[in-house]
Structure formats: structure tokens, C-alpha cells
Amino acid sequence: MRLRLGILLLGLLAAGGLAAPWVAGWLGLDPFAPDLFNRFAPASATNPLGTDDLGRDVLLRLLEGARVSLAVGVATALAATLLGTSIGLLAAWRGGVVDAVLMRLADGLLALPALPVLVVLAAADTGRIGLPRGEAASDIVRIVAILSVFGWVGVARLARAAALSVLARDYVRAARALGAGEGRVLARHVLPNIAGPIAIAAALTVAGAILAESTLSFLGLGIAPPAASWGNMLANAQDLVFSAPWVAVWPGLAILAAVAGCTLVADGLRR
Amino acid sequence: MIRLLAGRLLQIAVTLALLSLAMFLLIGLMPGDPIDLAIAGDPRLTAEDAARLRALHGLDQPLLTRYLAWAAALLRGEFGYSRLFAQPVAQIIGPALGSTLVLLGAAVAVSALIGLSLGALAAMRPRLAPFADAIAILGQSAPSFWLGILLIIVFAVTLGWLPAGGSAEAGGWEALRFLVLPVATLAMANLAAYARHSAAELTQVLRAPWITAARARGVGEMRLLLRHAAPNAAVPVLQVAALDAGSLVGGALITETLFARPGMGKLIYDAVMGNDTNLALVALLLVALVTMLATLAADLGQRALDPRLA
Numbered sequence: 001m002r003l004r005l006g007i008l009l010l011g012l013l014a015a016g017g018l019a020a021p022w023v024a025g026w027l028g029l030d031p032f033a034p035d036l037f038n039r040f041a042p043a044s045a046t047n048p049l050g051t052d053d054l055g056r057d058v059l060l061r062l063l064e065g066a067r068v069s070l071a072v073g074v075a076t077a078l079a080a081t082l083l084g085t086s087i088g089l090l091a092a093w094r095g096g097v098v099d100a101v102l103m104r105l106a107d108g109l110l111a112l113p114a115l116p117v118l119v120v121l122a123a124a125d126t127g128r129i130g131l132p133r134g135e136a137a138s139d140i141v142r143i144v145a146i147l148s149v150f151g152w153v154g155v156a157r158l159a160r161a162a163a164l165s166v167l168a169r170d171y172v173r174a175a176r177a178l179g180a181g182e183g184r185v186l187a188r189h190v191l192p193n194i195a196g197p198i199a200i201a202a203a204l205t206v207a208g209a210i211l212a213e214s215t216l217s218f219l220g221l222g223i224a225p226p227a228a229s230w231g232n233m234l235a236n237a238q239d240l241v242f243s244a245p246w247v248a249v250w251p252g253l254a255i256l257a258a259v260a261g262c263t264l265v266a267d268g269l270r271r
Numbered sequence: 272m273i274r275l276l277a278g279r280l281l282q283i284a285v286t287l288a289l290l291s292l293a294m295f296l297l298i299g300l301m302p303g304d305p306i307d308l309a310i311a312g313d314p315r316l317t318a319e320d321a322a323r324l325r326a327l328h329g330l331d332q333p334l335l336t337r338y339l340a341w342a343a344a345l346l347r348g349e350f351g352y353s354r355l356f357a358q359p360v361a362q363i364i365g366p367a368l369g370s371t372l373v374l375l376g377a378a379v380a381v382s383a384l385i386g387l388s389l390g391a392l393a394a395m396r397p398r399l400a401p402f403a404d405a406i407a408i409l410g411q412s413a414p415s416f417w418l419g420i421l422l423i424i425v426f427a428v429t430l431g432w433l434p435a436g437g438s439a440e441a442g443g444w445e446a447l448r449f450l451v452l453p454v455a456t457l458a459m460a461n462l463a464a465y466a467r468h469s470a471a472e473l474t475q476v477l478r479a480p481w482i483t484a485a486r487a488r489g490v491g492e493m494r495l496l497l498r499h500a501a502p503n504a505a506v507p508v509l510q511v512a513a514l515d516a517g518s519l520v521g522g523a524l525i526t527e528t529l530f531a532r533p534g535m536g537k538l539i540y541d542a543v544m545g546n547d548t549n550l551a552l553v554a555l556l557l558v559a560l561v562t563m564l565a566t567l568a569a570d571l572g573q574r575a576l577d578p579r580l581a
Contacts, residue, residue, distance in 0.1 A: 108286040113562045115521025116539050116555055120294055123543040123551075211414055215525060218416050219540065231414075238420055238529065241435065245424040252417030259412035267408075 003268025009261030010070075013254065017066030023059070032056065032226045052236060052247055062250055064228035069210050069258060072143055072223075076209035079148040081202045084155025089186060091156070092163035103160070106153045114150050118212065121146050122221035139223045143216065147209050154208075155201040162194035200269045207262035214255050230255045279570075283563045291345075291556055295338045298548050345553070355547035363538065363550070364557060370438070371523055371534035377450060378457035378519065379512070385458065386465025387508065391496060393466070394473035403466060410463035415522050419456040419529045426452060436530040453526045460522050461515060468511045472504040479503075506577045513569035516562050 034056060050058050087106075091099040122143075166172065167190060175189050216222035217231025225232055230251040237248035310316050316324075324330075330337075344351065350360035393403035427435035438449050476482065477500055485499050524536030531537070535558050542551035 104282065104285075107282070108289065111283075111286060111517065111563045111566055112290065112559050113517040113520035115518075115524050116536065116558050117290070117294075119524065119540060119543055120551055120555055121297065123298075207412070211412075214414050215416060218414075219525075219528065220544075234414075234417060234420065238416075241420065241423050241428050245428060248417070248420045248424065252414065252421070255417065256409070256413045259414075260408055263408055263412055 001268070002264045002271070006261045006264030006266075006268055009257050010265070013066050013258055013261070014070055016063050017070055020060065020063035020067060023063060032228075050246070052233070052244075058233075058247070058250060061228040061233060062230070062254055065230040065233060065251065065254065066258075068140065068223055068227065068229045069213060069231075069255070072140055072147070072213040073206040073210040073258070073262070075140070075144045076147045076151050076213075077202045077205040079144060080151030080205045080209075081155050081198060083148060084152035084201070085159045085191075085198055087152060088156040088159025089163050089190065092160045092167060093182070093186060093190075099160075102156070106156055109150055109153050115212075115215065118146060118150070118216060119219065119221060121149070122216050139227065143213055143222055144209075147212055151205050151209060154205060155198060158197045158201045159194055162197045163190050166190050166193045196269070200266050203262050203266035203269065207259045207266070210255065210258050210262070214251075276571075279567050283560070283567070286563065287556060287560060288342075290559060291342060291552065292338060294552055294555065295341065296334055298552065299334045299337075341549075345556075350553050351549045353542070353547055353550040355542060355545040355550060360550055360553050364535075364554060367533055367535050367538045367554075368557065368561070370532070371527070371536060374450070374453055374457065374523055374526065374532070374534060375519060377454045378461065378522075381454055382458040382462035383465055383508070383512075386462035387469050389462070389466040390469030391473060391501075393470040394477055394500075395492070395496065397474075400470065403470060407463040407466045407470075410459055410466075413460070415456055415460035416525045416529055418459050419452070419526060422452050422456055423529075436532065438532050449532070453530045453532055456529070457519070457522045457526050461519055464511050464515055465508065468507050469504055472507045473500055476500045476503045502576075506573050509569050509573045509576065513566045513573070516565045516569070520558055520562050 052058055052061065087102055091102045172185060172189055175185050180188075213222055214229065214231030214234070217229040218235050220232075220235060223229035223232055233251040234248060237251070240247050310321055332340075341351075350364070352358070353360050353363055356363055389403045389406065393400040423435050426433045433451050434449050435452075438446070473496075482495065482499055485495055490499070520536070523534060524540060526532070527534040527537035528540050535554055539551055539554045539558065541547075542554060
């Protein structure tokens with residue numbers, strides 16, 4: 001039930017994001033072109049959700065934002081899951097000093113207030129260490145890289161705990177006794193059996209990444225306009241609370257739906 | 272106990288050292304050093320002047336040397352100057368920390384009170400549980416800056432009851448009026464965790480045999496909840512408080528920025544935006560330290576309540 005509801009929410013948003021170019025063609029509008037004679041237009045047949053402070057169509061920008069937000073969420077989850085699973089597996093398998101160092105590192109990151117650190121990180125000029133800066137695609141890469149710094153921790157802790165319990169099972173001992181190499185043991189016997197907890201952690205990472213991206217974009221440190229992101233759509237909305245309060249409604253609802261969708265999927269998988 | 276405390280304090284110190292090193296090196300990569308800004312502000316400065324100023328302020332040294340000098344000064348209690356505010360950092364940070372602690376304290380109190388009530392309601396009346404669950408998921412999923420904007424629109428713009436931001440000149444009731452919306456924003460984002468954990472914990476505790484025994488003796492439902500079940504559910508709630516310290520502080524950054532309320536979060540944000548490297552770093556380290564100490568305090572509280580953990 002929860003799983004289905006979550007998949008439904010995410011599916012709708014993803015379909016909307018994928019359909020963005022067609023909707024733009026169908027309405028005959030450009031989500032990035034300002035139209036200063038048509039600012040704050042109310043909802044109508046041409047602008048189903050009205051227009052924003054620069055006269056751009058809100059529905060189209062919402063759909064463009066879906067592409068950005070979901071891309072950031074999924075990419076961060078992929079990076080964090082890969083990194084976290086490897087680190088978690090390594091810690092559980094090697095044990096000893098490696099385990100202790102990796103897990104203290106995880107504890108340290110977990111103890112930090114993530115957002116203030118992210119704010120300072122996001123302002124660092126990543127161009128000088130090889131990450132591009134400026135355009136939408138490079139903004140996405142930059143944000144994903146920054147979010148992965150914290151993202152791997154949750155996955156690694158869950159993966160480690162699950163891997164520890166699997167490594168102690170008899171079938172692992174049996175595999176080793178039959179002469180399976182360590183690589184084969186980890187890949188064929190451990191990994192498939194810890195996929196469940198990892199999937200849950202990945203779903204939660206998507207939720208966290210979407211929230212963090214929108215927050216950074218809202219603060220002006222994430223995806224920079226004119227590219228649309230649900231977060232930077234709300235950055236305008238704060239200046240407009242007196243003149244056009246309705247502008248604030250839709251992007252927030254979109255974030256809410258995406259994050260709730262991921263949380264529901266994670267909850268559903270847990271049962 | 273002493274060993275545990277010493278270990279945790281050591282861990283905090285190591286974390287802070289690594290964080291400061293990583294951040295210092297990264298911020299060293301930020302666009303424009305202070306001298307570039309000075310040149311932009313005063314076209315009469317020549318390239319020779321710039322080189323001389325860089326040497327004077329040690330900016331021609333390698334990054335690592337600068338880090339060591341800066342860290343040593345921090346340890347001696349010299350926090351340096353803020354370029355943005357043209358004041359010693361120590362003077363700016365004191366009032367900001369006080370303001371943030373007031374905000375955080377009020378938000379924790381409100382979210383724990385409402386969250387625990389919701390959790391208790393869900394545990395006592397299982398039919399209401401899905402409802403409380405839905406509120407918890409929504410509260411966890413809604414971005415807090417959006418909730419803040421909605422609150423501003425409803426209570427400041429439409430109804431005009433409360434100020435949309437800023438802080439009071441005078442203390443007393445007026446200051447409280449400025450506190451309501453920021454605290455509500457921060458509390459709404461954090462009450463979900465309290466509700467979910469206390470509901471789960473209370474549901475389990477209420478199935479315990481001693482609860483059935485107490486009920487059989489004729490203990491009333493309210494007394495049962497408050498005297499018999501609640502103390503047992505307090506431990507995981509402290510656990511939530513410990514786990515959530517970081518996100519709460521992050522929430523303070525958003526709320527303070529959104530409501531233009533002076534505090535550590537807004538200070539970090541303004542310092543980052545204004546290229547005030549030293550202020551940003553010192554404020555970030557202080558916030559991290561306070562967060563980790565709060566987490567430690569909550570952990571110790573858990574141990575005090577639950578002898579099995581000690």
C-alpha cells in the first residue's frame with residue numbers, strides 16, 4: 001500500500017519531467033524565456049498554473065524542475081549507494097583497524113550539522129578542483145558531488161551491519177570451505193543478501209538529496225537560474241509574499257510529493 | 272563513565288580538527304582572496320601594492336602554513352576579525368549564539384511537546400495511528416523553508432498578526448512575537464521524528480505485562496500512560512534528540528535566513544555570501560562544536576535514564 005502510493009507519486013513526477021518538452025511544444029511556450037508583459041498572470045488556458053515574476057509559465061518550470069530535482073536525487077543516491085556499499089562491505093569484511101577508522105569517519109560526519117557544512121562547501125569554488133561551475137548540467141554535477149560527501153554515511157552503516165550478520169552465516173563458511181575466493185564470497189553470497197537494507201537506505205538518500213538540493217537552491221547556492229529547480233523557484237517566491245503569494249504554493253507541493261514518495265517507498269520496503 | 276566521556280571528547284576534538292582542515296583548504300579555493308576584493312574596491316591600488324599587502328597578511332604563504340597559523344591562533348582564543356562586519360569575530364559570535372540557542376530551545380520544547388502528544392495519541396488510540404503517521408510523513412517531507420514561507424503568507428501577510436521577520440528592538444512580549452513564526456517553522460520540521468519514535472516505543476511498552484497488570488489493578492488510562500509507560504519511552508526520545516541535533520541546527524540556518532533573524536545560521540550564510548572566510552569558518556566550527564556537545568549531553572541523559580546502557 002505504502003510502496004504503491006510512493007511509486008505512484010514518484011512515477012507521476014517522473015512522467016511530468018519526461019513530458020516537459022512535449023508540454024512546452026503543446027502549449028507553445030518556452031519555460032526559460034521571460035515575457036515581462038505577462039507577469040503574474042492568473043491560471044488560464046494558455047498558462048495552466050499562471051506565470052511567475054518574469055512572466056514565465058509556472059507549470060513548465062515546475063516540470064523542468066522535476067527533471068533537475070529527480071536527476072539530483074537519483075544521481076546522488078547512485079553515487080552514495082555505490083560509495084556507501086563499498087565502504088560498508090570493506091569495513092565489515094576487513095574488520096579491525098580499517099573498520100574502526102571508517103566507522104569513526106562515518107560517526108564524525110553524522111555528528112556534524114550537515115546543512116551549515118553544505119552551505120560552506122557549496123560556496124567553495126569547485127572550478128579550481130576540476131568540477132565545472134555555471135551551467136545547469138555542471139551545477140547538477142557539483143551538487144551531487146557535495147551531497148555525496150554526507151550521503152554515503154547512512155548507506156555504509158546499514159550495509160556494514162547487514163554484511164556483518166551475513167558474513168557470520170554458515171553458507172558463507174560453506175562457500176569458503178568449498179574454495180570460493182573472497183571476491184566471489186562478497187559478490188555472490190553477501191551482496192545479494194544485503195540488497196534489502198541497501199535499497200531502503202538508497203530510497204531515503206533520494207529523499208534527503210531532493211530536500212537538500214531544494215534547500216541549497218533556495219539559498220542561492222544550488223542550481224542557478226535561469227535553469228529551473230523547485231528550490232530556486234521558491235527563492236523568488238520569498239520576495240513575492242506580498243505581491244504574489246500564490247507563486248509559493250506549487251514548487252513546495254512538488255518537493256513535498258517527491259520526498260514523501262521516497263519516504264513511502266522506503267517505509268514500504270521495510271515491511 | 273570517565274573513559275567514555277574522555278573518548279567522546281577526543282572524538283569531538285578530532286572531528287573538529289579534520290573539519291577545520293578540510294574546510295580551510297576548500298575555502299582557500301573560493302573565488303577572490305581579500306586582496307582581490309580590495310583591488311576591486313580601490314582602483315588606485317597597483318600590482319606592487321597587491322603583492323605587498325599579500326605578503327603583509329601572509330597570503331603569499333602556502334595554504335597549509337596558513338592553516339597551521341590560523342588554527343594555532345584559534346586555540347589561543349584569537350578568533351580574528353570579520354571583514355563583513357568590521358568587528359572582532361568574538362564580539363559578533365556571542366550575541367548570535369545566544370539568539371540561536373533561544374530559538375533552538377524553544378523549538379525543541381514545542382516539537383517535543385506536540386510530537387510526544389501525537390505519538391501518545393497514536394499509541395493509545397490505534398485507530399488514529401494512520402492519521403498521526405500521515406502527519407509525521409508530511410512533516411518530514413515538507414521543506415522547512417517552504418513551511419516558513421506559507422506561515423509568513425498566512426500569519427504575516429494575510430492575517431497581519433505577526434511580523435514577517437526581523438527581531439525586536441526591545442525585549443519582553445515584543446521579542447516573543449518575533450519568535451513565534453521562526454519557532455513554529457523549526458518545530459514543524461522536527462516534530463515528526465518525535466511523533467514517529469514515541470508512537471513506536473509507546474505501542475511496544477503498552478503491550479508489556481506490567482502494563483496489563485497495572486490495568487488489571489484498576490490504574491486509570493492517563494496515569495498508566497504518564498507513570499508507567501512514558502518513563503520507559505523516554506530513552507528513545509532522547510535518542511531522537513541526539514540524532515536530530517544536526518538537522519535542528521541546519522533548520523536554524525534556514526529559519527534565521529528566511530526570517531532575517533540574527534543568529535549563528537544567518538551569520539554563517541551571510542559570511543559565506545560576503546566572502547568573509549574567517550567568520551564563516553569560526554562560526555561553522557562553533558556550531559559544529561555546540562551540536563556535538565548537545566548530542567553528547569543527550570547520550571549521557573539516555574545512560575542516566577537507562578541503567579542497561581551505562
